[in-house]
Amino acid sequence: MTEESLNNSNISLAALKAGDRAEFARLVDATSNHIYRLALKILRDPQDAEDVLQESYIKALRALPEFEGRSSLSTWLYRIAVNEALMLLRKRRVNLVPVEEDPDEDDLQAGMVLTDWRFLPEDELLSAESRRRLEQAVDTLPETLRVVFMLRDMEGLSIRETAGMLGLTETAVKTRLLRARLKLRNQLSVYFGERLTENSSE
Amino acid sequence: MTEISNCKGLVSSISEYLDGELPPELCAELEKHMSECENCTIVVNTMRKTIDLYRQPAPDNPLPDEIKSRLYARLHLEDYLDKQIPEHP
Ligand SMILES: [Zn+2]
Numbered sequence: 612m613t614e615e616s617l618n619n620s621n622i623s624l625a626a627l628k629a630g631d632r633a634e635f636a637r638l639v640d641a642t643s644n645h646i647y648r649l650a651l652k653i654l655r656d657p658q659d660a661e662d663v664l665q666e667s668y669i670k671a672l673r674a675l676p677e678f679e680g681r682s683s684l685s686t687w688l689y690r691i692a693v694n695e696a697l698m699l700l701r702k703r704r705v706n707l708v709p710v711e712e713d714p715d716e717d718d719l720q721a722g723m724v725l726t727d728w729r730f731l732p733e734d735e736l737l738s739a740e741s742r743r744r745l746e747q748a749v750d751t752l753p754e755t756l757r758v759v760f761m762l763r764d765m766e767g768l769s770i771r772e773t774a775g776m777l778g779l780t781e782t783a784v785k786t787r788l789l790r791a792r793l794k795l796r797n798q799l800s801v802y803f804g805e806r807l808t809e810n811s812s813e
Numbered sequence: 814m815t816e817i818s819n820c821k822g823l824v825s826s827i828s829e830y831l832d833g834e835l836p837p838e839l840c841a842e843l844e845k846h847m848s849e850c851e852n853c854t855i856v857v858n859t860m861r862k863t864i865d866l867y868r869q870p871a872p873d874n875p876l877p878d879e880i881k882s883r884l885y886a887r888l889h890l891e892d893y894l895d896k897q898i899p900e901h902p
Contacts, residue, residue, distance in 0.1 A: 621900060636885075636893035637900075643884060644876040661880055665887045672888075723824075727855045729862040736866060745866060764867050770834075789828040796856070796863040 624680055639668060642685060646692045652761055653696040655750065663699060667692040693762065693776060700754070723793075728803035735806060748798040752791055759784055760791035817842045823853050831861055 622641065626634035643664060650663035670691050678687055735741065749757060749765075762773045763784070774784045817826055817839055823846055829835045830843055847854045876884075885894045 632890065633893065635888075636890045636896075639884070639888065639890060640893075643881070644874070647876055647880065648871075648874070661883070664880070665884055668884070668888055723852075723856060725852050725855050727859065729858050736862075737869060741866075742871070749867075760867075764864055767868075770832075785828065789825070792828055792860060792864065793824070795867070796860045799863050799866070800859055 622684055624678075624684060627684075628675060635672070638684070638688075642688055643668075645685075646689065649689065649692060649761075649766070650696045652749070652765070653693070653758060654699060659699055660696075663692060663695045667695050670695065689766070690776070693766075697758070697777070700758070722797065724797050724800035724804065726800045726804035726807065728800060728807055731803055731806060731810075735810075736803070741802075744802050745799070748795050748802075751798070752794060756787050756791040756794070759787040760795070763788050764792070818846050820846075820850060820853055823847075823850075824856065827857060827860055830857070831864065 622638050623631075623634055627638065646667055647660055647664045650660035650667075651657065654660050654663065667688065671688055674691070678684075682690075749760065752760060758777065759773060759779075762768045762776060763770065768776070770781050770784050770788070773779075773788075774781045777784070779787075817823055823843055826835055826839065826843060830840060835843065847857060882891075882894060885891055
């Protein structure tokens with residue numbers, strides 16, 4: 612997972628384990644924003660995301676004596692947070708494992724937008740407005756697809772790790788990832804297609 | 814096994830292809846189809862770009878102050894709120 616937040620802060624695991632409050636505060640300072648954004652993306656509810664944020668650190672403190680440092684501290688912490696968020700999702704009775712798994716391939720191809728927008732200038736692709744559209748597009752994905760896409764493509768987990776975390780088979784993860792990516796590609800193609808038209812008419 | 818030499822088959826393998834998880838012989842088949850099919854070339858390229866865009870780190874968007882102070886209170890870290898904490902020796 613994203614390590615950048617901890618890369619420059621050299622948190623000492625030994626100090627944490629010894630109960631050093633200042634070190635714990637540094638860990639919270641370096642990771643809390645990422646955890647909050649992550650939870651918000653999964654749950655789409657600020658109150659729930661805040662609960663996850665707080666619970667994650669409380670669980671982490673409790674689990675710290677057993678943490679052996681086999682993964683990095685941030686990866687371990689983000690996992691706790693993702694699990695916490697997923698637990699809340701399940702409580703809301705969102706069905707993460709629907710019966711129907713196989714994609715209907717005709718459906719996959721339906722409405723495929725064929726605009727070639729990839730040569731739009733980078734500052735346009737990553738403008739504030741584009742970023743907002745990217746966020747919106749993820750938010751419109753059905754829960755089951757969104758969580759897979761987030762863990763795999765936004766958090767950088769492997770297919771296997773994503774499957775493990777969600778209790779899904781790797782095949783199911785791949786199927787959902789494909790569907791999510793196709794839907795997002797389509798939505799971005801509509802949006803950037805409009806940008807292209809505007810650019811050429813200027 | 815999926816038939817990649819048509820558009821439908823290509824679409825169902827595109828994700829694994831972009832992740833570098835498609836076996837070499839299927840990659841070759843997929844690329845051959847792309848060289849003959851403009852539509853699939855566009856789909857593959859814009860899909861790659863889509864994933865790229867989502868992997869760009871979001872601009873810094875700090876944790877809202879109220880959320881931060883409630884978190885620090887819950888964790889009994891009030892003393893460290895808004896303080897630069899010196900690095901552990
Ligand atoms: Zn084709």
